[in-house]
Amino acid sequence: MDGIHDLGGKQGHGPIDTDEDETAFHTEWEGREWGLAQCARTPGITIDWWRHCRELILPQDYLERPYFDSWAQTDFSTYIESGWISIDEIIAGKSQATDRDYGEAAQAMSLQQVLDEDHDLASRFDAEIDCPPAYEVGQSVITRVHGHGGHTRLPQYARGHRGIIHAHHGAHVFPDLSAKGEETHQHLYSVMFSAVELWGESAANDKVYLDLWESYLSKPES
Amino acid sequence: MPEFDAKKVTEIHHQLHNHLPSESALRIKALESLLIDKGLVNSQTIDRWVEAYTDVIGPKRGASVVARAWCDQEYKQRLLQNAPAAIDEFGYLGKATGHLKVVENTDRIHNLVVCTLCSCYPFSILGIAPAWYKAAAYRSRAIRDPRGVLAEFGVDIDDDTEVRVWDSTAELRYLVLPQRPTGSDNLDQNALAALVTRNSMIGTDRNLGETS
Missing domain, CATH: 3.90.330.10 (Nitrile hydratase alpha /Thiocyanate hydrolase gamma)
Structure with a gap:
């Protein structure tokens, strides 16, 4: 989706706040949302569907509201879309009785249990597939020119450009379909682009690396 | 289960834009209260996640x-x-x-x-x-x-x-x-x-x- 989230190379967003202090959470509510997001994910969602729901936030809200606020709004949207909570409950500010079985109430975890769970969250997204990789390291590739209306991880700035395969990472879950609930795997590559190829004006030696799935790529004609 | 319906989610974001309180603290409180009410999260576990990423990680x-x-x-x-x-x-x-x-x-x-x-x-x-x-x-x-x-x-x-x-x-x-x-x-x-x-x-x- 060519949405507001696809920010790479956009201009006019102003200076960076380089003086920010290094505390993990700047307000109490940021910490609450971080914690909520770790222990409450809508059953059956995928990381890519969650990301897509965040991309679908109204552009003005996406740019202007604080970061962890957008996580909360994304959580609301995935719970509502799945039927776990309703807009009426949000407006009323309290939960209403439904026929849904919410299962056993979540139990309190200790710090050690939380740290163990964090360790378990080192998720892997790769898998063995029968199909051999189409490209090898050092080969030239061209990225797809067009995007599509769904979730994708090929940013606009990198479309229709020539790059070189820098590394092959095996086959990883393909996000464009994972965002629709379909788990398939495709070969994933680090692709190196010259900054001049992408931006015209750039230092001659500078490079940009993206991790791109095989179907984002094709062989150049010459 | 999600329906993976992007059009529906866009509608939901419009409704949330109109109905959620403006202050972030109130939005997050609303989410936490609803999820606790339904037994989907535990408040103490959230405290421990904050502690983990403040003091340990x-x-x-x-x-x-x-x-x-x-x-x-x-x-x-x-x-x-x-x-x-x-x-x-x-x-x-x-x-x-x-x-x-x-x-x-x-x-x-x-x-x-x-x-x-x-x-x-x-x-x-x-x-x-x-x-x-x-x-x-x-x-x-x-x-x-x-x-x-x-x-x-x-x-x-x-x-x-x-x-x-x-x-x-x-x-x-x-x-x-x-x-x-x-x-x-x-x-x-x-x-x-x-x-x-x-x-x-x-x-x-x-x-x-x-x-x-």
């Missing part, structure tokens, strides 16, 4: 890994070849580091990490990402004008140093291995770790040990 972990790589060539090779296994020698494997890659700075190469499409970050080794890393100004510009961004952070890069920007578009996450400061030969691993800044592991800091 943070950039000090990354700094320890970097300092060890400076002192132990064999460890450095393991880190460059298989970062998830190498950080787990410290027990630091975790959220978003299952496919960690380490990229090394040299006299002639400077690495910078960004996520232009969202805010991907190697949580279990660096903790919570700084707000600037997740904001539009950095996400838009780091990929296009990395030297300008670095100058904004007070880092000047020679013309003959190659800048490599890594856009975290997949589930791989990147950690920059900064260069060991010159004149640090007499420092032990703990003293070296104290010199490693969070920003140097993202790539927005370079010359460690120099007072700016």
